Amino acid sequence: MKLADLYARHGLTLSVEFFPPKTDKGEENLFNEIEIIKRLNPGFCSVTYGAGGSTREKTVDLVETIHDGCGLEVMCHLTVVGQSKDEARAILRRLKEKGIENLIALGGDPPQGETDWRPHADGFHHAAELVREAMALGGLSVAVAGFPEVHPRAVSRESDLKFVKEKVDAGAVAIITQLFFDNEDYYRFVEDLRKLGVKVPIVPGVLPLLSAAQVRRFTALCCAKIPAALEAKLVKVENDDDAAVEMGIEYASRQCEGLIKFGAPGLHFYSLNKSHSVAAICKNLGL
Numbered sequence: 001m002k003l004a005d006l007y008a009r010h011g012l013t014l015s016v017e018f019f020p021p022k023t024d025k026g027e028e029n030l031f032n033e034i035e036i037i038k039r040l041n042p043g044f045c046s047v048t049y050g051a052g053g054s055t056r057e058k059t060v061d062l063v064e065t066i067h068d069g070c071g072l073e074v075m076c077h078l079t080v081v082g083q084s085k086d087e088a089r090a091i092l093r094r095l096k097e098k099g100i101e102n103l104i105a106l107g108g109d110p111p112q113g114e115t116d117w118r119p120h121a122d123g124f125h126h127a128a129e130l131v132r133e134a135m136a137l138g139g140l141s142v143a144v145a146g147f148p149e150v151h152p153r154a155v156s157r158e159s160d161l162k163f164v165k166e167k168v169d170a171g172a173v174a175i176i177t178q179l180f181f182d183n184e185d186y187y188r189f190v191e192d193l194r195k196l197g198v199k200v201p202i203v204p205g206v207l208p209l210l211s212a213a214q215v216r217r218f219t220a221l222c223c224a225k226i227p228a229a230l231e232a233k234l235v236k237v238e239n240d241d242d243a244a245v246e247m248g249i250e251y252a253s254r255q256c257e258g259l260i261k262f263g264a265p266g267l268h269f270y271s272l273n274k275s276h277s278v279a280a281i282c283k284n285l286g287l
Contacts (some may be wrong), residue, residue: 001073002101002141004173006043007201013043013266014287015075015176015203018273020047027062029273034070036275038117040282043266044102060091067100071234075143076100079108080130088130089137096139104143104176105130105167107153128163128170135171144168146175146202148185152223157192165196176202176268179207179218181251182227183258190262201265206256208277209248209271211241223286235267249277253284260285 006013016037021027037045047063058228063076076095078088097104105127124130127144134140145165147160164175175193180186190202209215212234219226226234230251237244256267269278 001043002173003044003075003143004141007072007174007203007265009043012260012287013203014040014282015044015046015266015268016040016042016271016278017046017061017205017268018271019049020062021273028131031070033155033271033275034066034072036199036279037271038070038072040279040287042072044075046075046104049077049079049106049108059221060094060241063095063100064098067098067271073102074100075102075104078130079106080124080127081108082123085124085133086122088124089133092134092140098139101139102141102143104145105134105172108146113191126163126166128167131167131170131172142172143174143176143203144172146177146189148177148180148189148204148226161192161196164193165198168198168200172200175202176224177203177205178224179205180224180268181207181219181230181255182225183262186259187262188262200227203266203268204259204264205268205270206252206259206281208252208271208281209244210272210274210277211244212238215248237284244274245277249280249284252277253281256281256285 018030021030032283045066047059047066049059059077063074066072078091107127124133131142131144133141144164146164150157151160154163168175177186177189186204193202207218215226215234233247233251237247259267271278
């Protein structure tokens with residue numbers, strides 16, 4: 001089922017993000033976690049592309065395996081950075097030929113070890129161009145990313161919002177946000193985009209934290225902030241990952257309650273290939 005149809009259904013659409021494991025054992029563990037995730041009846045799962053397109057083949061192979069054998073709708077990540085237009089077009093054609101209907105078009109992160117973002121010499125420069133390419137091919141339902149706290153490379157909040165609108169105008173049917181820990185950032189982001197005439201679903205991305213070190217690293221990478229209320233909780237579990245997981249479940253559960261009350265069309269969980277926290281949050285929410 002295409003993204004546009006998934007979000008047109010009545011009720012909340014759950015989705016879960018995975019990344020391609022580096023080892024055979026990691027892949028075996030992931031498929032065990034996927035079996036648990038399936039019990040939550042998610043609308044779809046997604047598979048990341050890796051910094052600089054570093055997991056390109058693994059990503060597409062994993063997407064195909066999930067599509068063919070796991071009984072889950074799947075959305076493939078595809079990035080601009082690190083590949084030529086012809087390489088990106090080949091991935092789009094491969095997805096279409098395999099009957100994979102859903103895609104999220106992203107700018108992507110620089111390769112590991114690099115800090116500056118540069119488009120490929122023969123590649124697309126913006127995610128909107130990738131959206132247009134997918135639309136021209138046909139048969140694909142495309143989501144794009146949104147940044148409630150402003151994209152790290154944006155020159156201003158206003159320009160960032162206009163870039164998001166450009167991606168929607170190019171044909172994107174949904175916006176899935178970067179992680180955030182203060183719901184007010186999401187509420188403001190949605191309201192500002194609605195004022196610009198953006199009507200597609202804007203889905204909040206939720207990270208159930210696994211450790212204090214992890215959340216500090218992730219927020220630094222994506223330039224998200226840690227609210228004072230969360231920081232106070234993190235300090236208490238700085239050296240206790242088990243306690244951090246439980247605190248993360250509670251924090252994300254309360255966060256999701258607010259998002260649902262606001263009217264979010266779905267919840268997109270950054271699972272880090274783990275089912276425990278996602279399942280516990282859904283139980284807390286009665287989903």
